[in-house]
Amino acid sequence: MSDEELAKDIGLVSAMTIGIGTMIGAGIFVLPGVAANAAGPIVVVSFVVGGVIAMVNALSISELGTAMPKAGGGYYYINKSLGPMFGSIAGMGDWMGLAFASAFYCIGFGQYLAVFVGLPTIAFLNPIQLGALLAGLVFVGVNYIGAKETGGIQTVIVFILLSILTAFAIAGFSSFEYATLAGEGGLTPFGAGAILPGTALVFVSFLGYAKIATVAEELKNPARNLPIAIIGSVAIVTVIYTILVTTMLGVVSWPELSQDAPVAQAAEFAFPASIGPIGGVAAAAAAVMTLGALLATASSANASILASARINFAMGRDKIVTNWLNEIHPNYATPYRSILVTGGLILVFIAVLGQDIEVLAKAASVLHLIVYALMNAALIVFREADTPEYDPDFTVPLYPITPILGGVLSLGLVAFMDGIEIALSAAFVIAAVIWYFVYARYKTEHQGVLSNYIRGRDEELPDQLVEAADAVAPTGExxxxxxxxxxxxxxxxxxxxxxxxxxxxxxxxxxxxxxxxxxxxxxxxxxxxxxxxxxxxxxxxxxxxxxxxxxxxxxxxxxxxxxxxxxxxxxxxxxxxxxxxxxxxxxxxxxxxxxxxxxxxxxxxxxxxxxxxxDGQSLELSDVLVPTAGGPSSDLTAEVAHALQDTVDVDVSLLHIVESGNEDAGRSFLSEWAEGHQLENAELRIESGDVETVIGQLGSEYSLVIVGATERGLLSRIIRGSLAFDTIERLETPVLLTERPSSRSLRGRIFGRH
CATH class of the missing domain: 3.40.50.620 (HUPs)
Structure with a gap:
C-alpha cells in the first residue's frame, strides 16, 4: 500500500515544474518580438514588473492554497468567500481567460510550425492561423479522448526546455553587445511610459502559477511545499525571462527582432558567433529552438484546455452552470461536452482574432487579472470574517497591505490594456452577472462568507449594505x-x-x-x-x-x-x-x-x-472500513465514507473480496471504483475467502464498518439472512448499513432475486 501512496504524492520539484511548465510557453517564444516593437529595449523592465505583480498575487494564492488544500483553485476560493455572484464572474473569467490563452498558445505553435512547414493561405486565414487551427483541433481531440501527460512527462518537458534555453543564454551571452541592445534610440525610444503598457502585453507570460494550488491536495507537506512551489516558480520564471529577453535584444536589435519566431532568429545569430564558422550550426540551433517552442506552446495549450474542463466541473457542482456540460463520455470517461464547447471557442478566437496576437494575449491577461483581484479580496474576507475552517499554514506578510496591493496592482494593470481587450473582458463579466441573476441565483443555495457576515450583522452595518447583500443572495433551495x-x-x-x-x-x-x-x-x-x-x-x-x-x-x-x-x-x-x-x-x-x-x-x-x-451506541471515528463489490448501494457507501473523510478526517480503507487467484483483477476493479467515487486516497485491501468471515475478521480493526444493503427483498434479507444483517449481528465494531431507493417490483421487494 505504501507504493500507491507514494505514487500519489507530488514533491516540491514536480510542483514547481507544473508552474514553470505552464508559464514558459508562447510568452517567451513569441512575445519578445511583439513587445519590443511596442516598447523598445525597456521591455525587459516590463517583464520584471510583470513578475513583481505576479509575485504579490502568488503570496495570496499561497495562503489560500494552504488554508484549503482540497480546493480547486481561484474559482473555489472566490465562490466560497465572496459568494456565487462573484463566483460566476471568477468562473467565467477563468474559463474565457483560459480559452483566450489557449488560442494565443495555438497561434504561437502556428508561428513556429510555419518555420518548418509551408502552409497555404485559405480564405481569410493566413498560414499561421491555419497551423494554429490544426494544432487546436489536435489538442481538443487529445483532451476529448482522455490522453494526458503524466507528472513525469511534464517534468521531462520542463527540463528539456530549460536546457535548450540555458544553451541559448550561454551562446547569446558570448554574442551579446550593449550597442545592439541600446540601438540608435537608446533604451527608451518610446519613453519610460512604455513600461506599463509593455507589462500589460507580456503579463500573459506569467499565467499558470496559480495552477499549482489546484493540486495542493496531492502535494507532500503542502504547508511547506505549496508556498515554495508557487513563489519559487514565479521567481525562477521572472529571472529566466529577464535573462533571455535581454540576451535576445543584445544579439538582434529590437527593430529587427522577429515578431513570429524571435528565439529561433536570435539563435541563428548567437550560435555561429559563439562556436565559430561551422557550417549548419546556425540552422541546427534555429531548428532546436523551433522544436522547443513547439513543445512549450503545445504543453501550455493542452494544459489550459484541461484546466478549463475542471472549472466547468466545479461550477456545475455548485449549480452555477448546468451539469449538461459535465456529461461524461461513455467510452473515454471525459467531460466531452465541456471540452467541445471550450474547443469551439478557442477555434473561433483563432479564426477571428488570430491575426492580432496582442488582442489574444491581453484579453487572457485582463480576465485573469480580474480573478486575481477577486482572490485577494477573498483572502481579506476570510481573515476579517474569522471563518472557522480557514486555517492557513502560510500567511501573507504585511497583512492587509499585501492582498490590498495585489488587488490594486492587478486592476491597475488592466487600465494599460487597449480598449478592445477591456471591452471584450467587460462583456464577459457582464454576461456572467446576467447569467447569475437569470439562472444561477435560482439554482445554487450556496451563501458566501461575505454574505453571511453582512446579513448576520444587520443591526451593526448600514442598511444599504445589508440590502445589497440581500439583493444578490441566491434564492435556490x-x-x-x-x-x-x-x-x-x-x-x-x-x-x-x-x-x-x-x-x-x-x-x-x-x-x-x-x-x-x-x-x-x-x-x-x-x-x-x-x-x-x-x-x-x-x-x-x-x-x-x-x-x-x-x-x-x-x-x-x-x-x-x-x-x-x-x-x-x-x-x-x-x-x-x-x-x-x-x-x-x-x-x-x-x-x-x-x-x-x-x-x-x-x-x-x-x-x-x-x-x-x-448498529452501535457510540462512535469514536478514526478509521472506516468499506467493503464493496459494486452493488446497488455502493455509491451511497462511498458518499458516506467521503463525507466522513472530508469532515471528520477519518482514514478510509476499501475492501474487495475475491476468489483466490483473482487478486490482480480485484485490485484493478477497486482502484477504478475508488477513483470514480472520490476516494483516491483510501487504502485498498484485496482479500480472498468467505465474504462474511473476512469482514468479521477485519472489521474489529476499525472504528466503523460501512456496508451497502443487497438487492434482495425484505423477507429474503430477514428470513434467509444476508451479508448486511449477519454482519450487524456478529460484529462488535459499529456497523452502518446503507440502502439507496430502488425501483423493485412488489414481488422483487418480498422475495428478492435468487
Missing part, C-alpha cells in the same frame, strides 16, 4: 435535509455525528426527530393530554442533539412526533419533510411492535430516500 430518527438517548450522539458530518459535507441541514411510539391501546389524543411530560423528555433529548450538531456548524431543526406506527412514521416524516437521507439506529427498525402496517408499508413502497442504519 436549501441544501439537502439529513433527517435523524432518534429513539434511544444512548445512540443520539452517534446518529447526530453521522448526520452532522453528511450535512456539513453537502452544505445541508439536520432535522432531528424524536418519534414517540404510542401503544395501540392508547389513543394519540390521550397521549397528547400528557404532552407536557412527553415534551420534557423530548426536549432534553433534542437539546442534546442540538448541542452535538453545533460541532459541525450546520443548521438543525428539531421535532417531536407522536405515532402508533413507529418505523412507518419515519417513512412518512421523511416524505413530508422532503428528506434526502434518513439516519437511524438499528434498534429503531424494530419499534413497529406487532402492527402489520409498518411492514406492509415498506413492502409496497420504495424507500422515500437514502437510509443509513447504525
Amino acid at each position: 436549501e441544501g439537502p435535509t439529513i433527517m435523524v430518527a432518534i429513539a434511544n438517548p444512548r445512540t443520539e450522539s452517534a446518529l447526530i455525528t453521522l448526520a452532522g458530518a453528511i450535512a456539513k459535507h453537502k452544505g445541508g441541514r439536520v432535522l432531528a426527530t424524536h418519534i414517540v411510539t404510542v401503544p395501540d391501546q392508547t389513543s394519540l389524543a390521550t397521549a397528547g393530554e400528557h404532552k407536557a411530560e412527553l415534551d420534557a423528555s423530548s426536549e432534553k433529548l433534542l437539546t442534546e442533539a442540538k448541542s452535538d450538531a453545533e460541532a459541525f456548524d450546520v443548521p438543525i431543526e428539531t421535532r417531536t412526533i407522536l405515532s402508533h406506527r413507529g418505523v412507518a412514521e419515519v417513512f412518512d416524516a421523511a416524505r413530508s419533510n422532503d428528506a434526502d437521507t434518513v439516519v437511524m439506529g438499528y434498534g429503531g427498525t424494530q419499534f413497529a411492535g406487532g402492527r402489520a402496517e409498518g411492514t406492509l408499508e415498506e413492502l409496497t413502497h420504495d424507500l422515500p430516500c437514502d437510509f443509513l442504519v447504525l
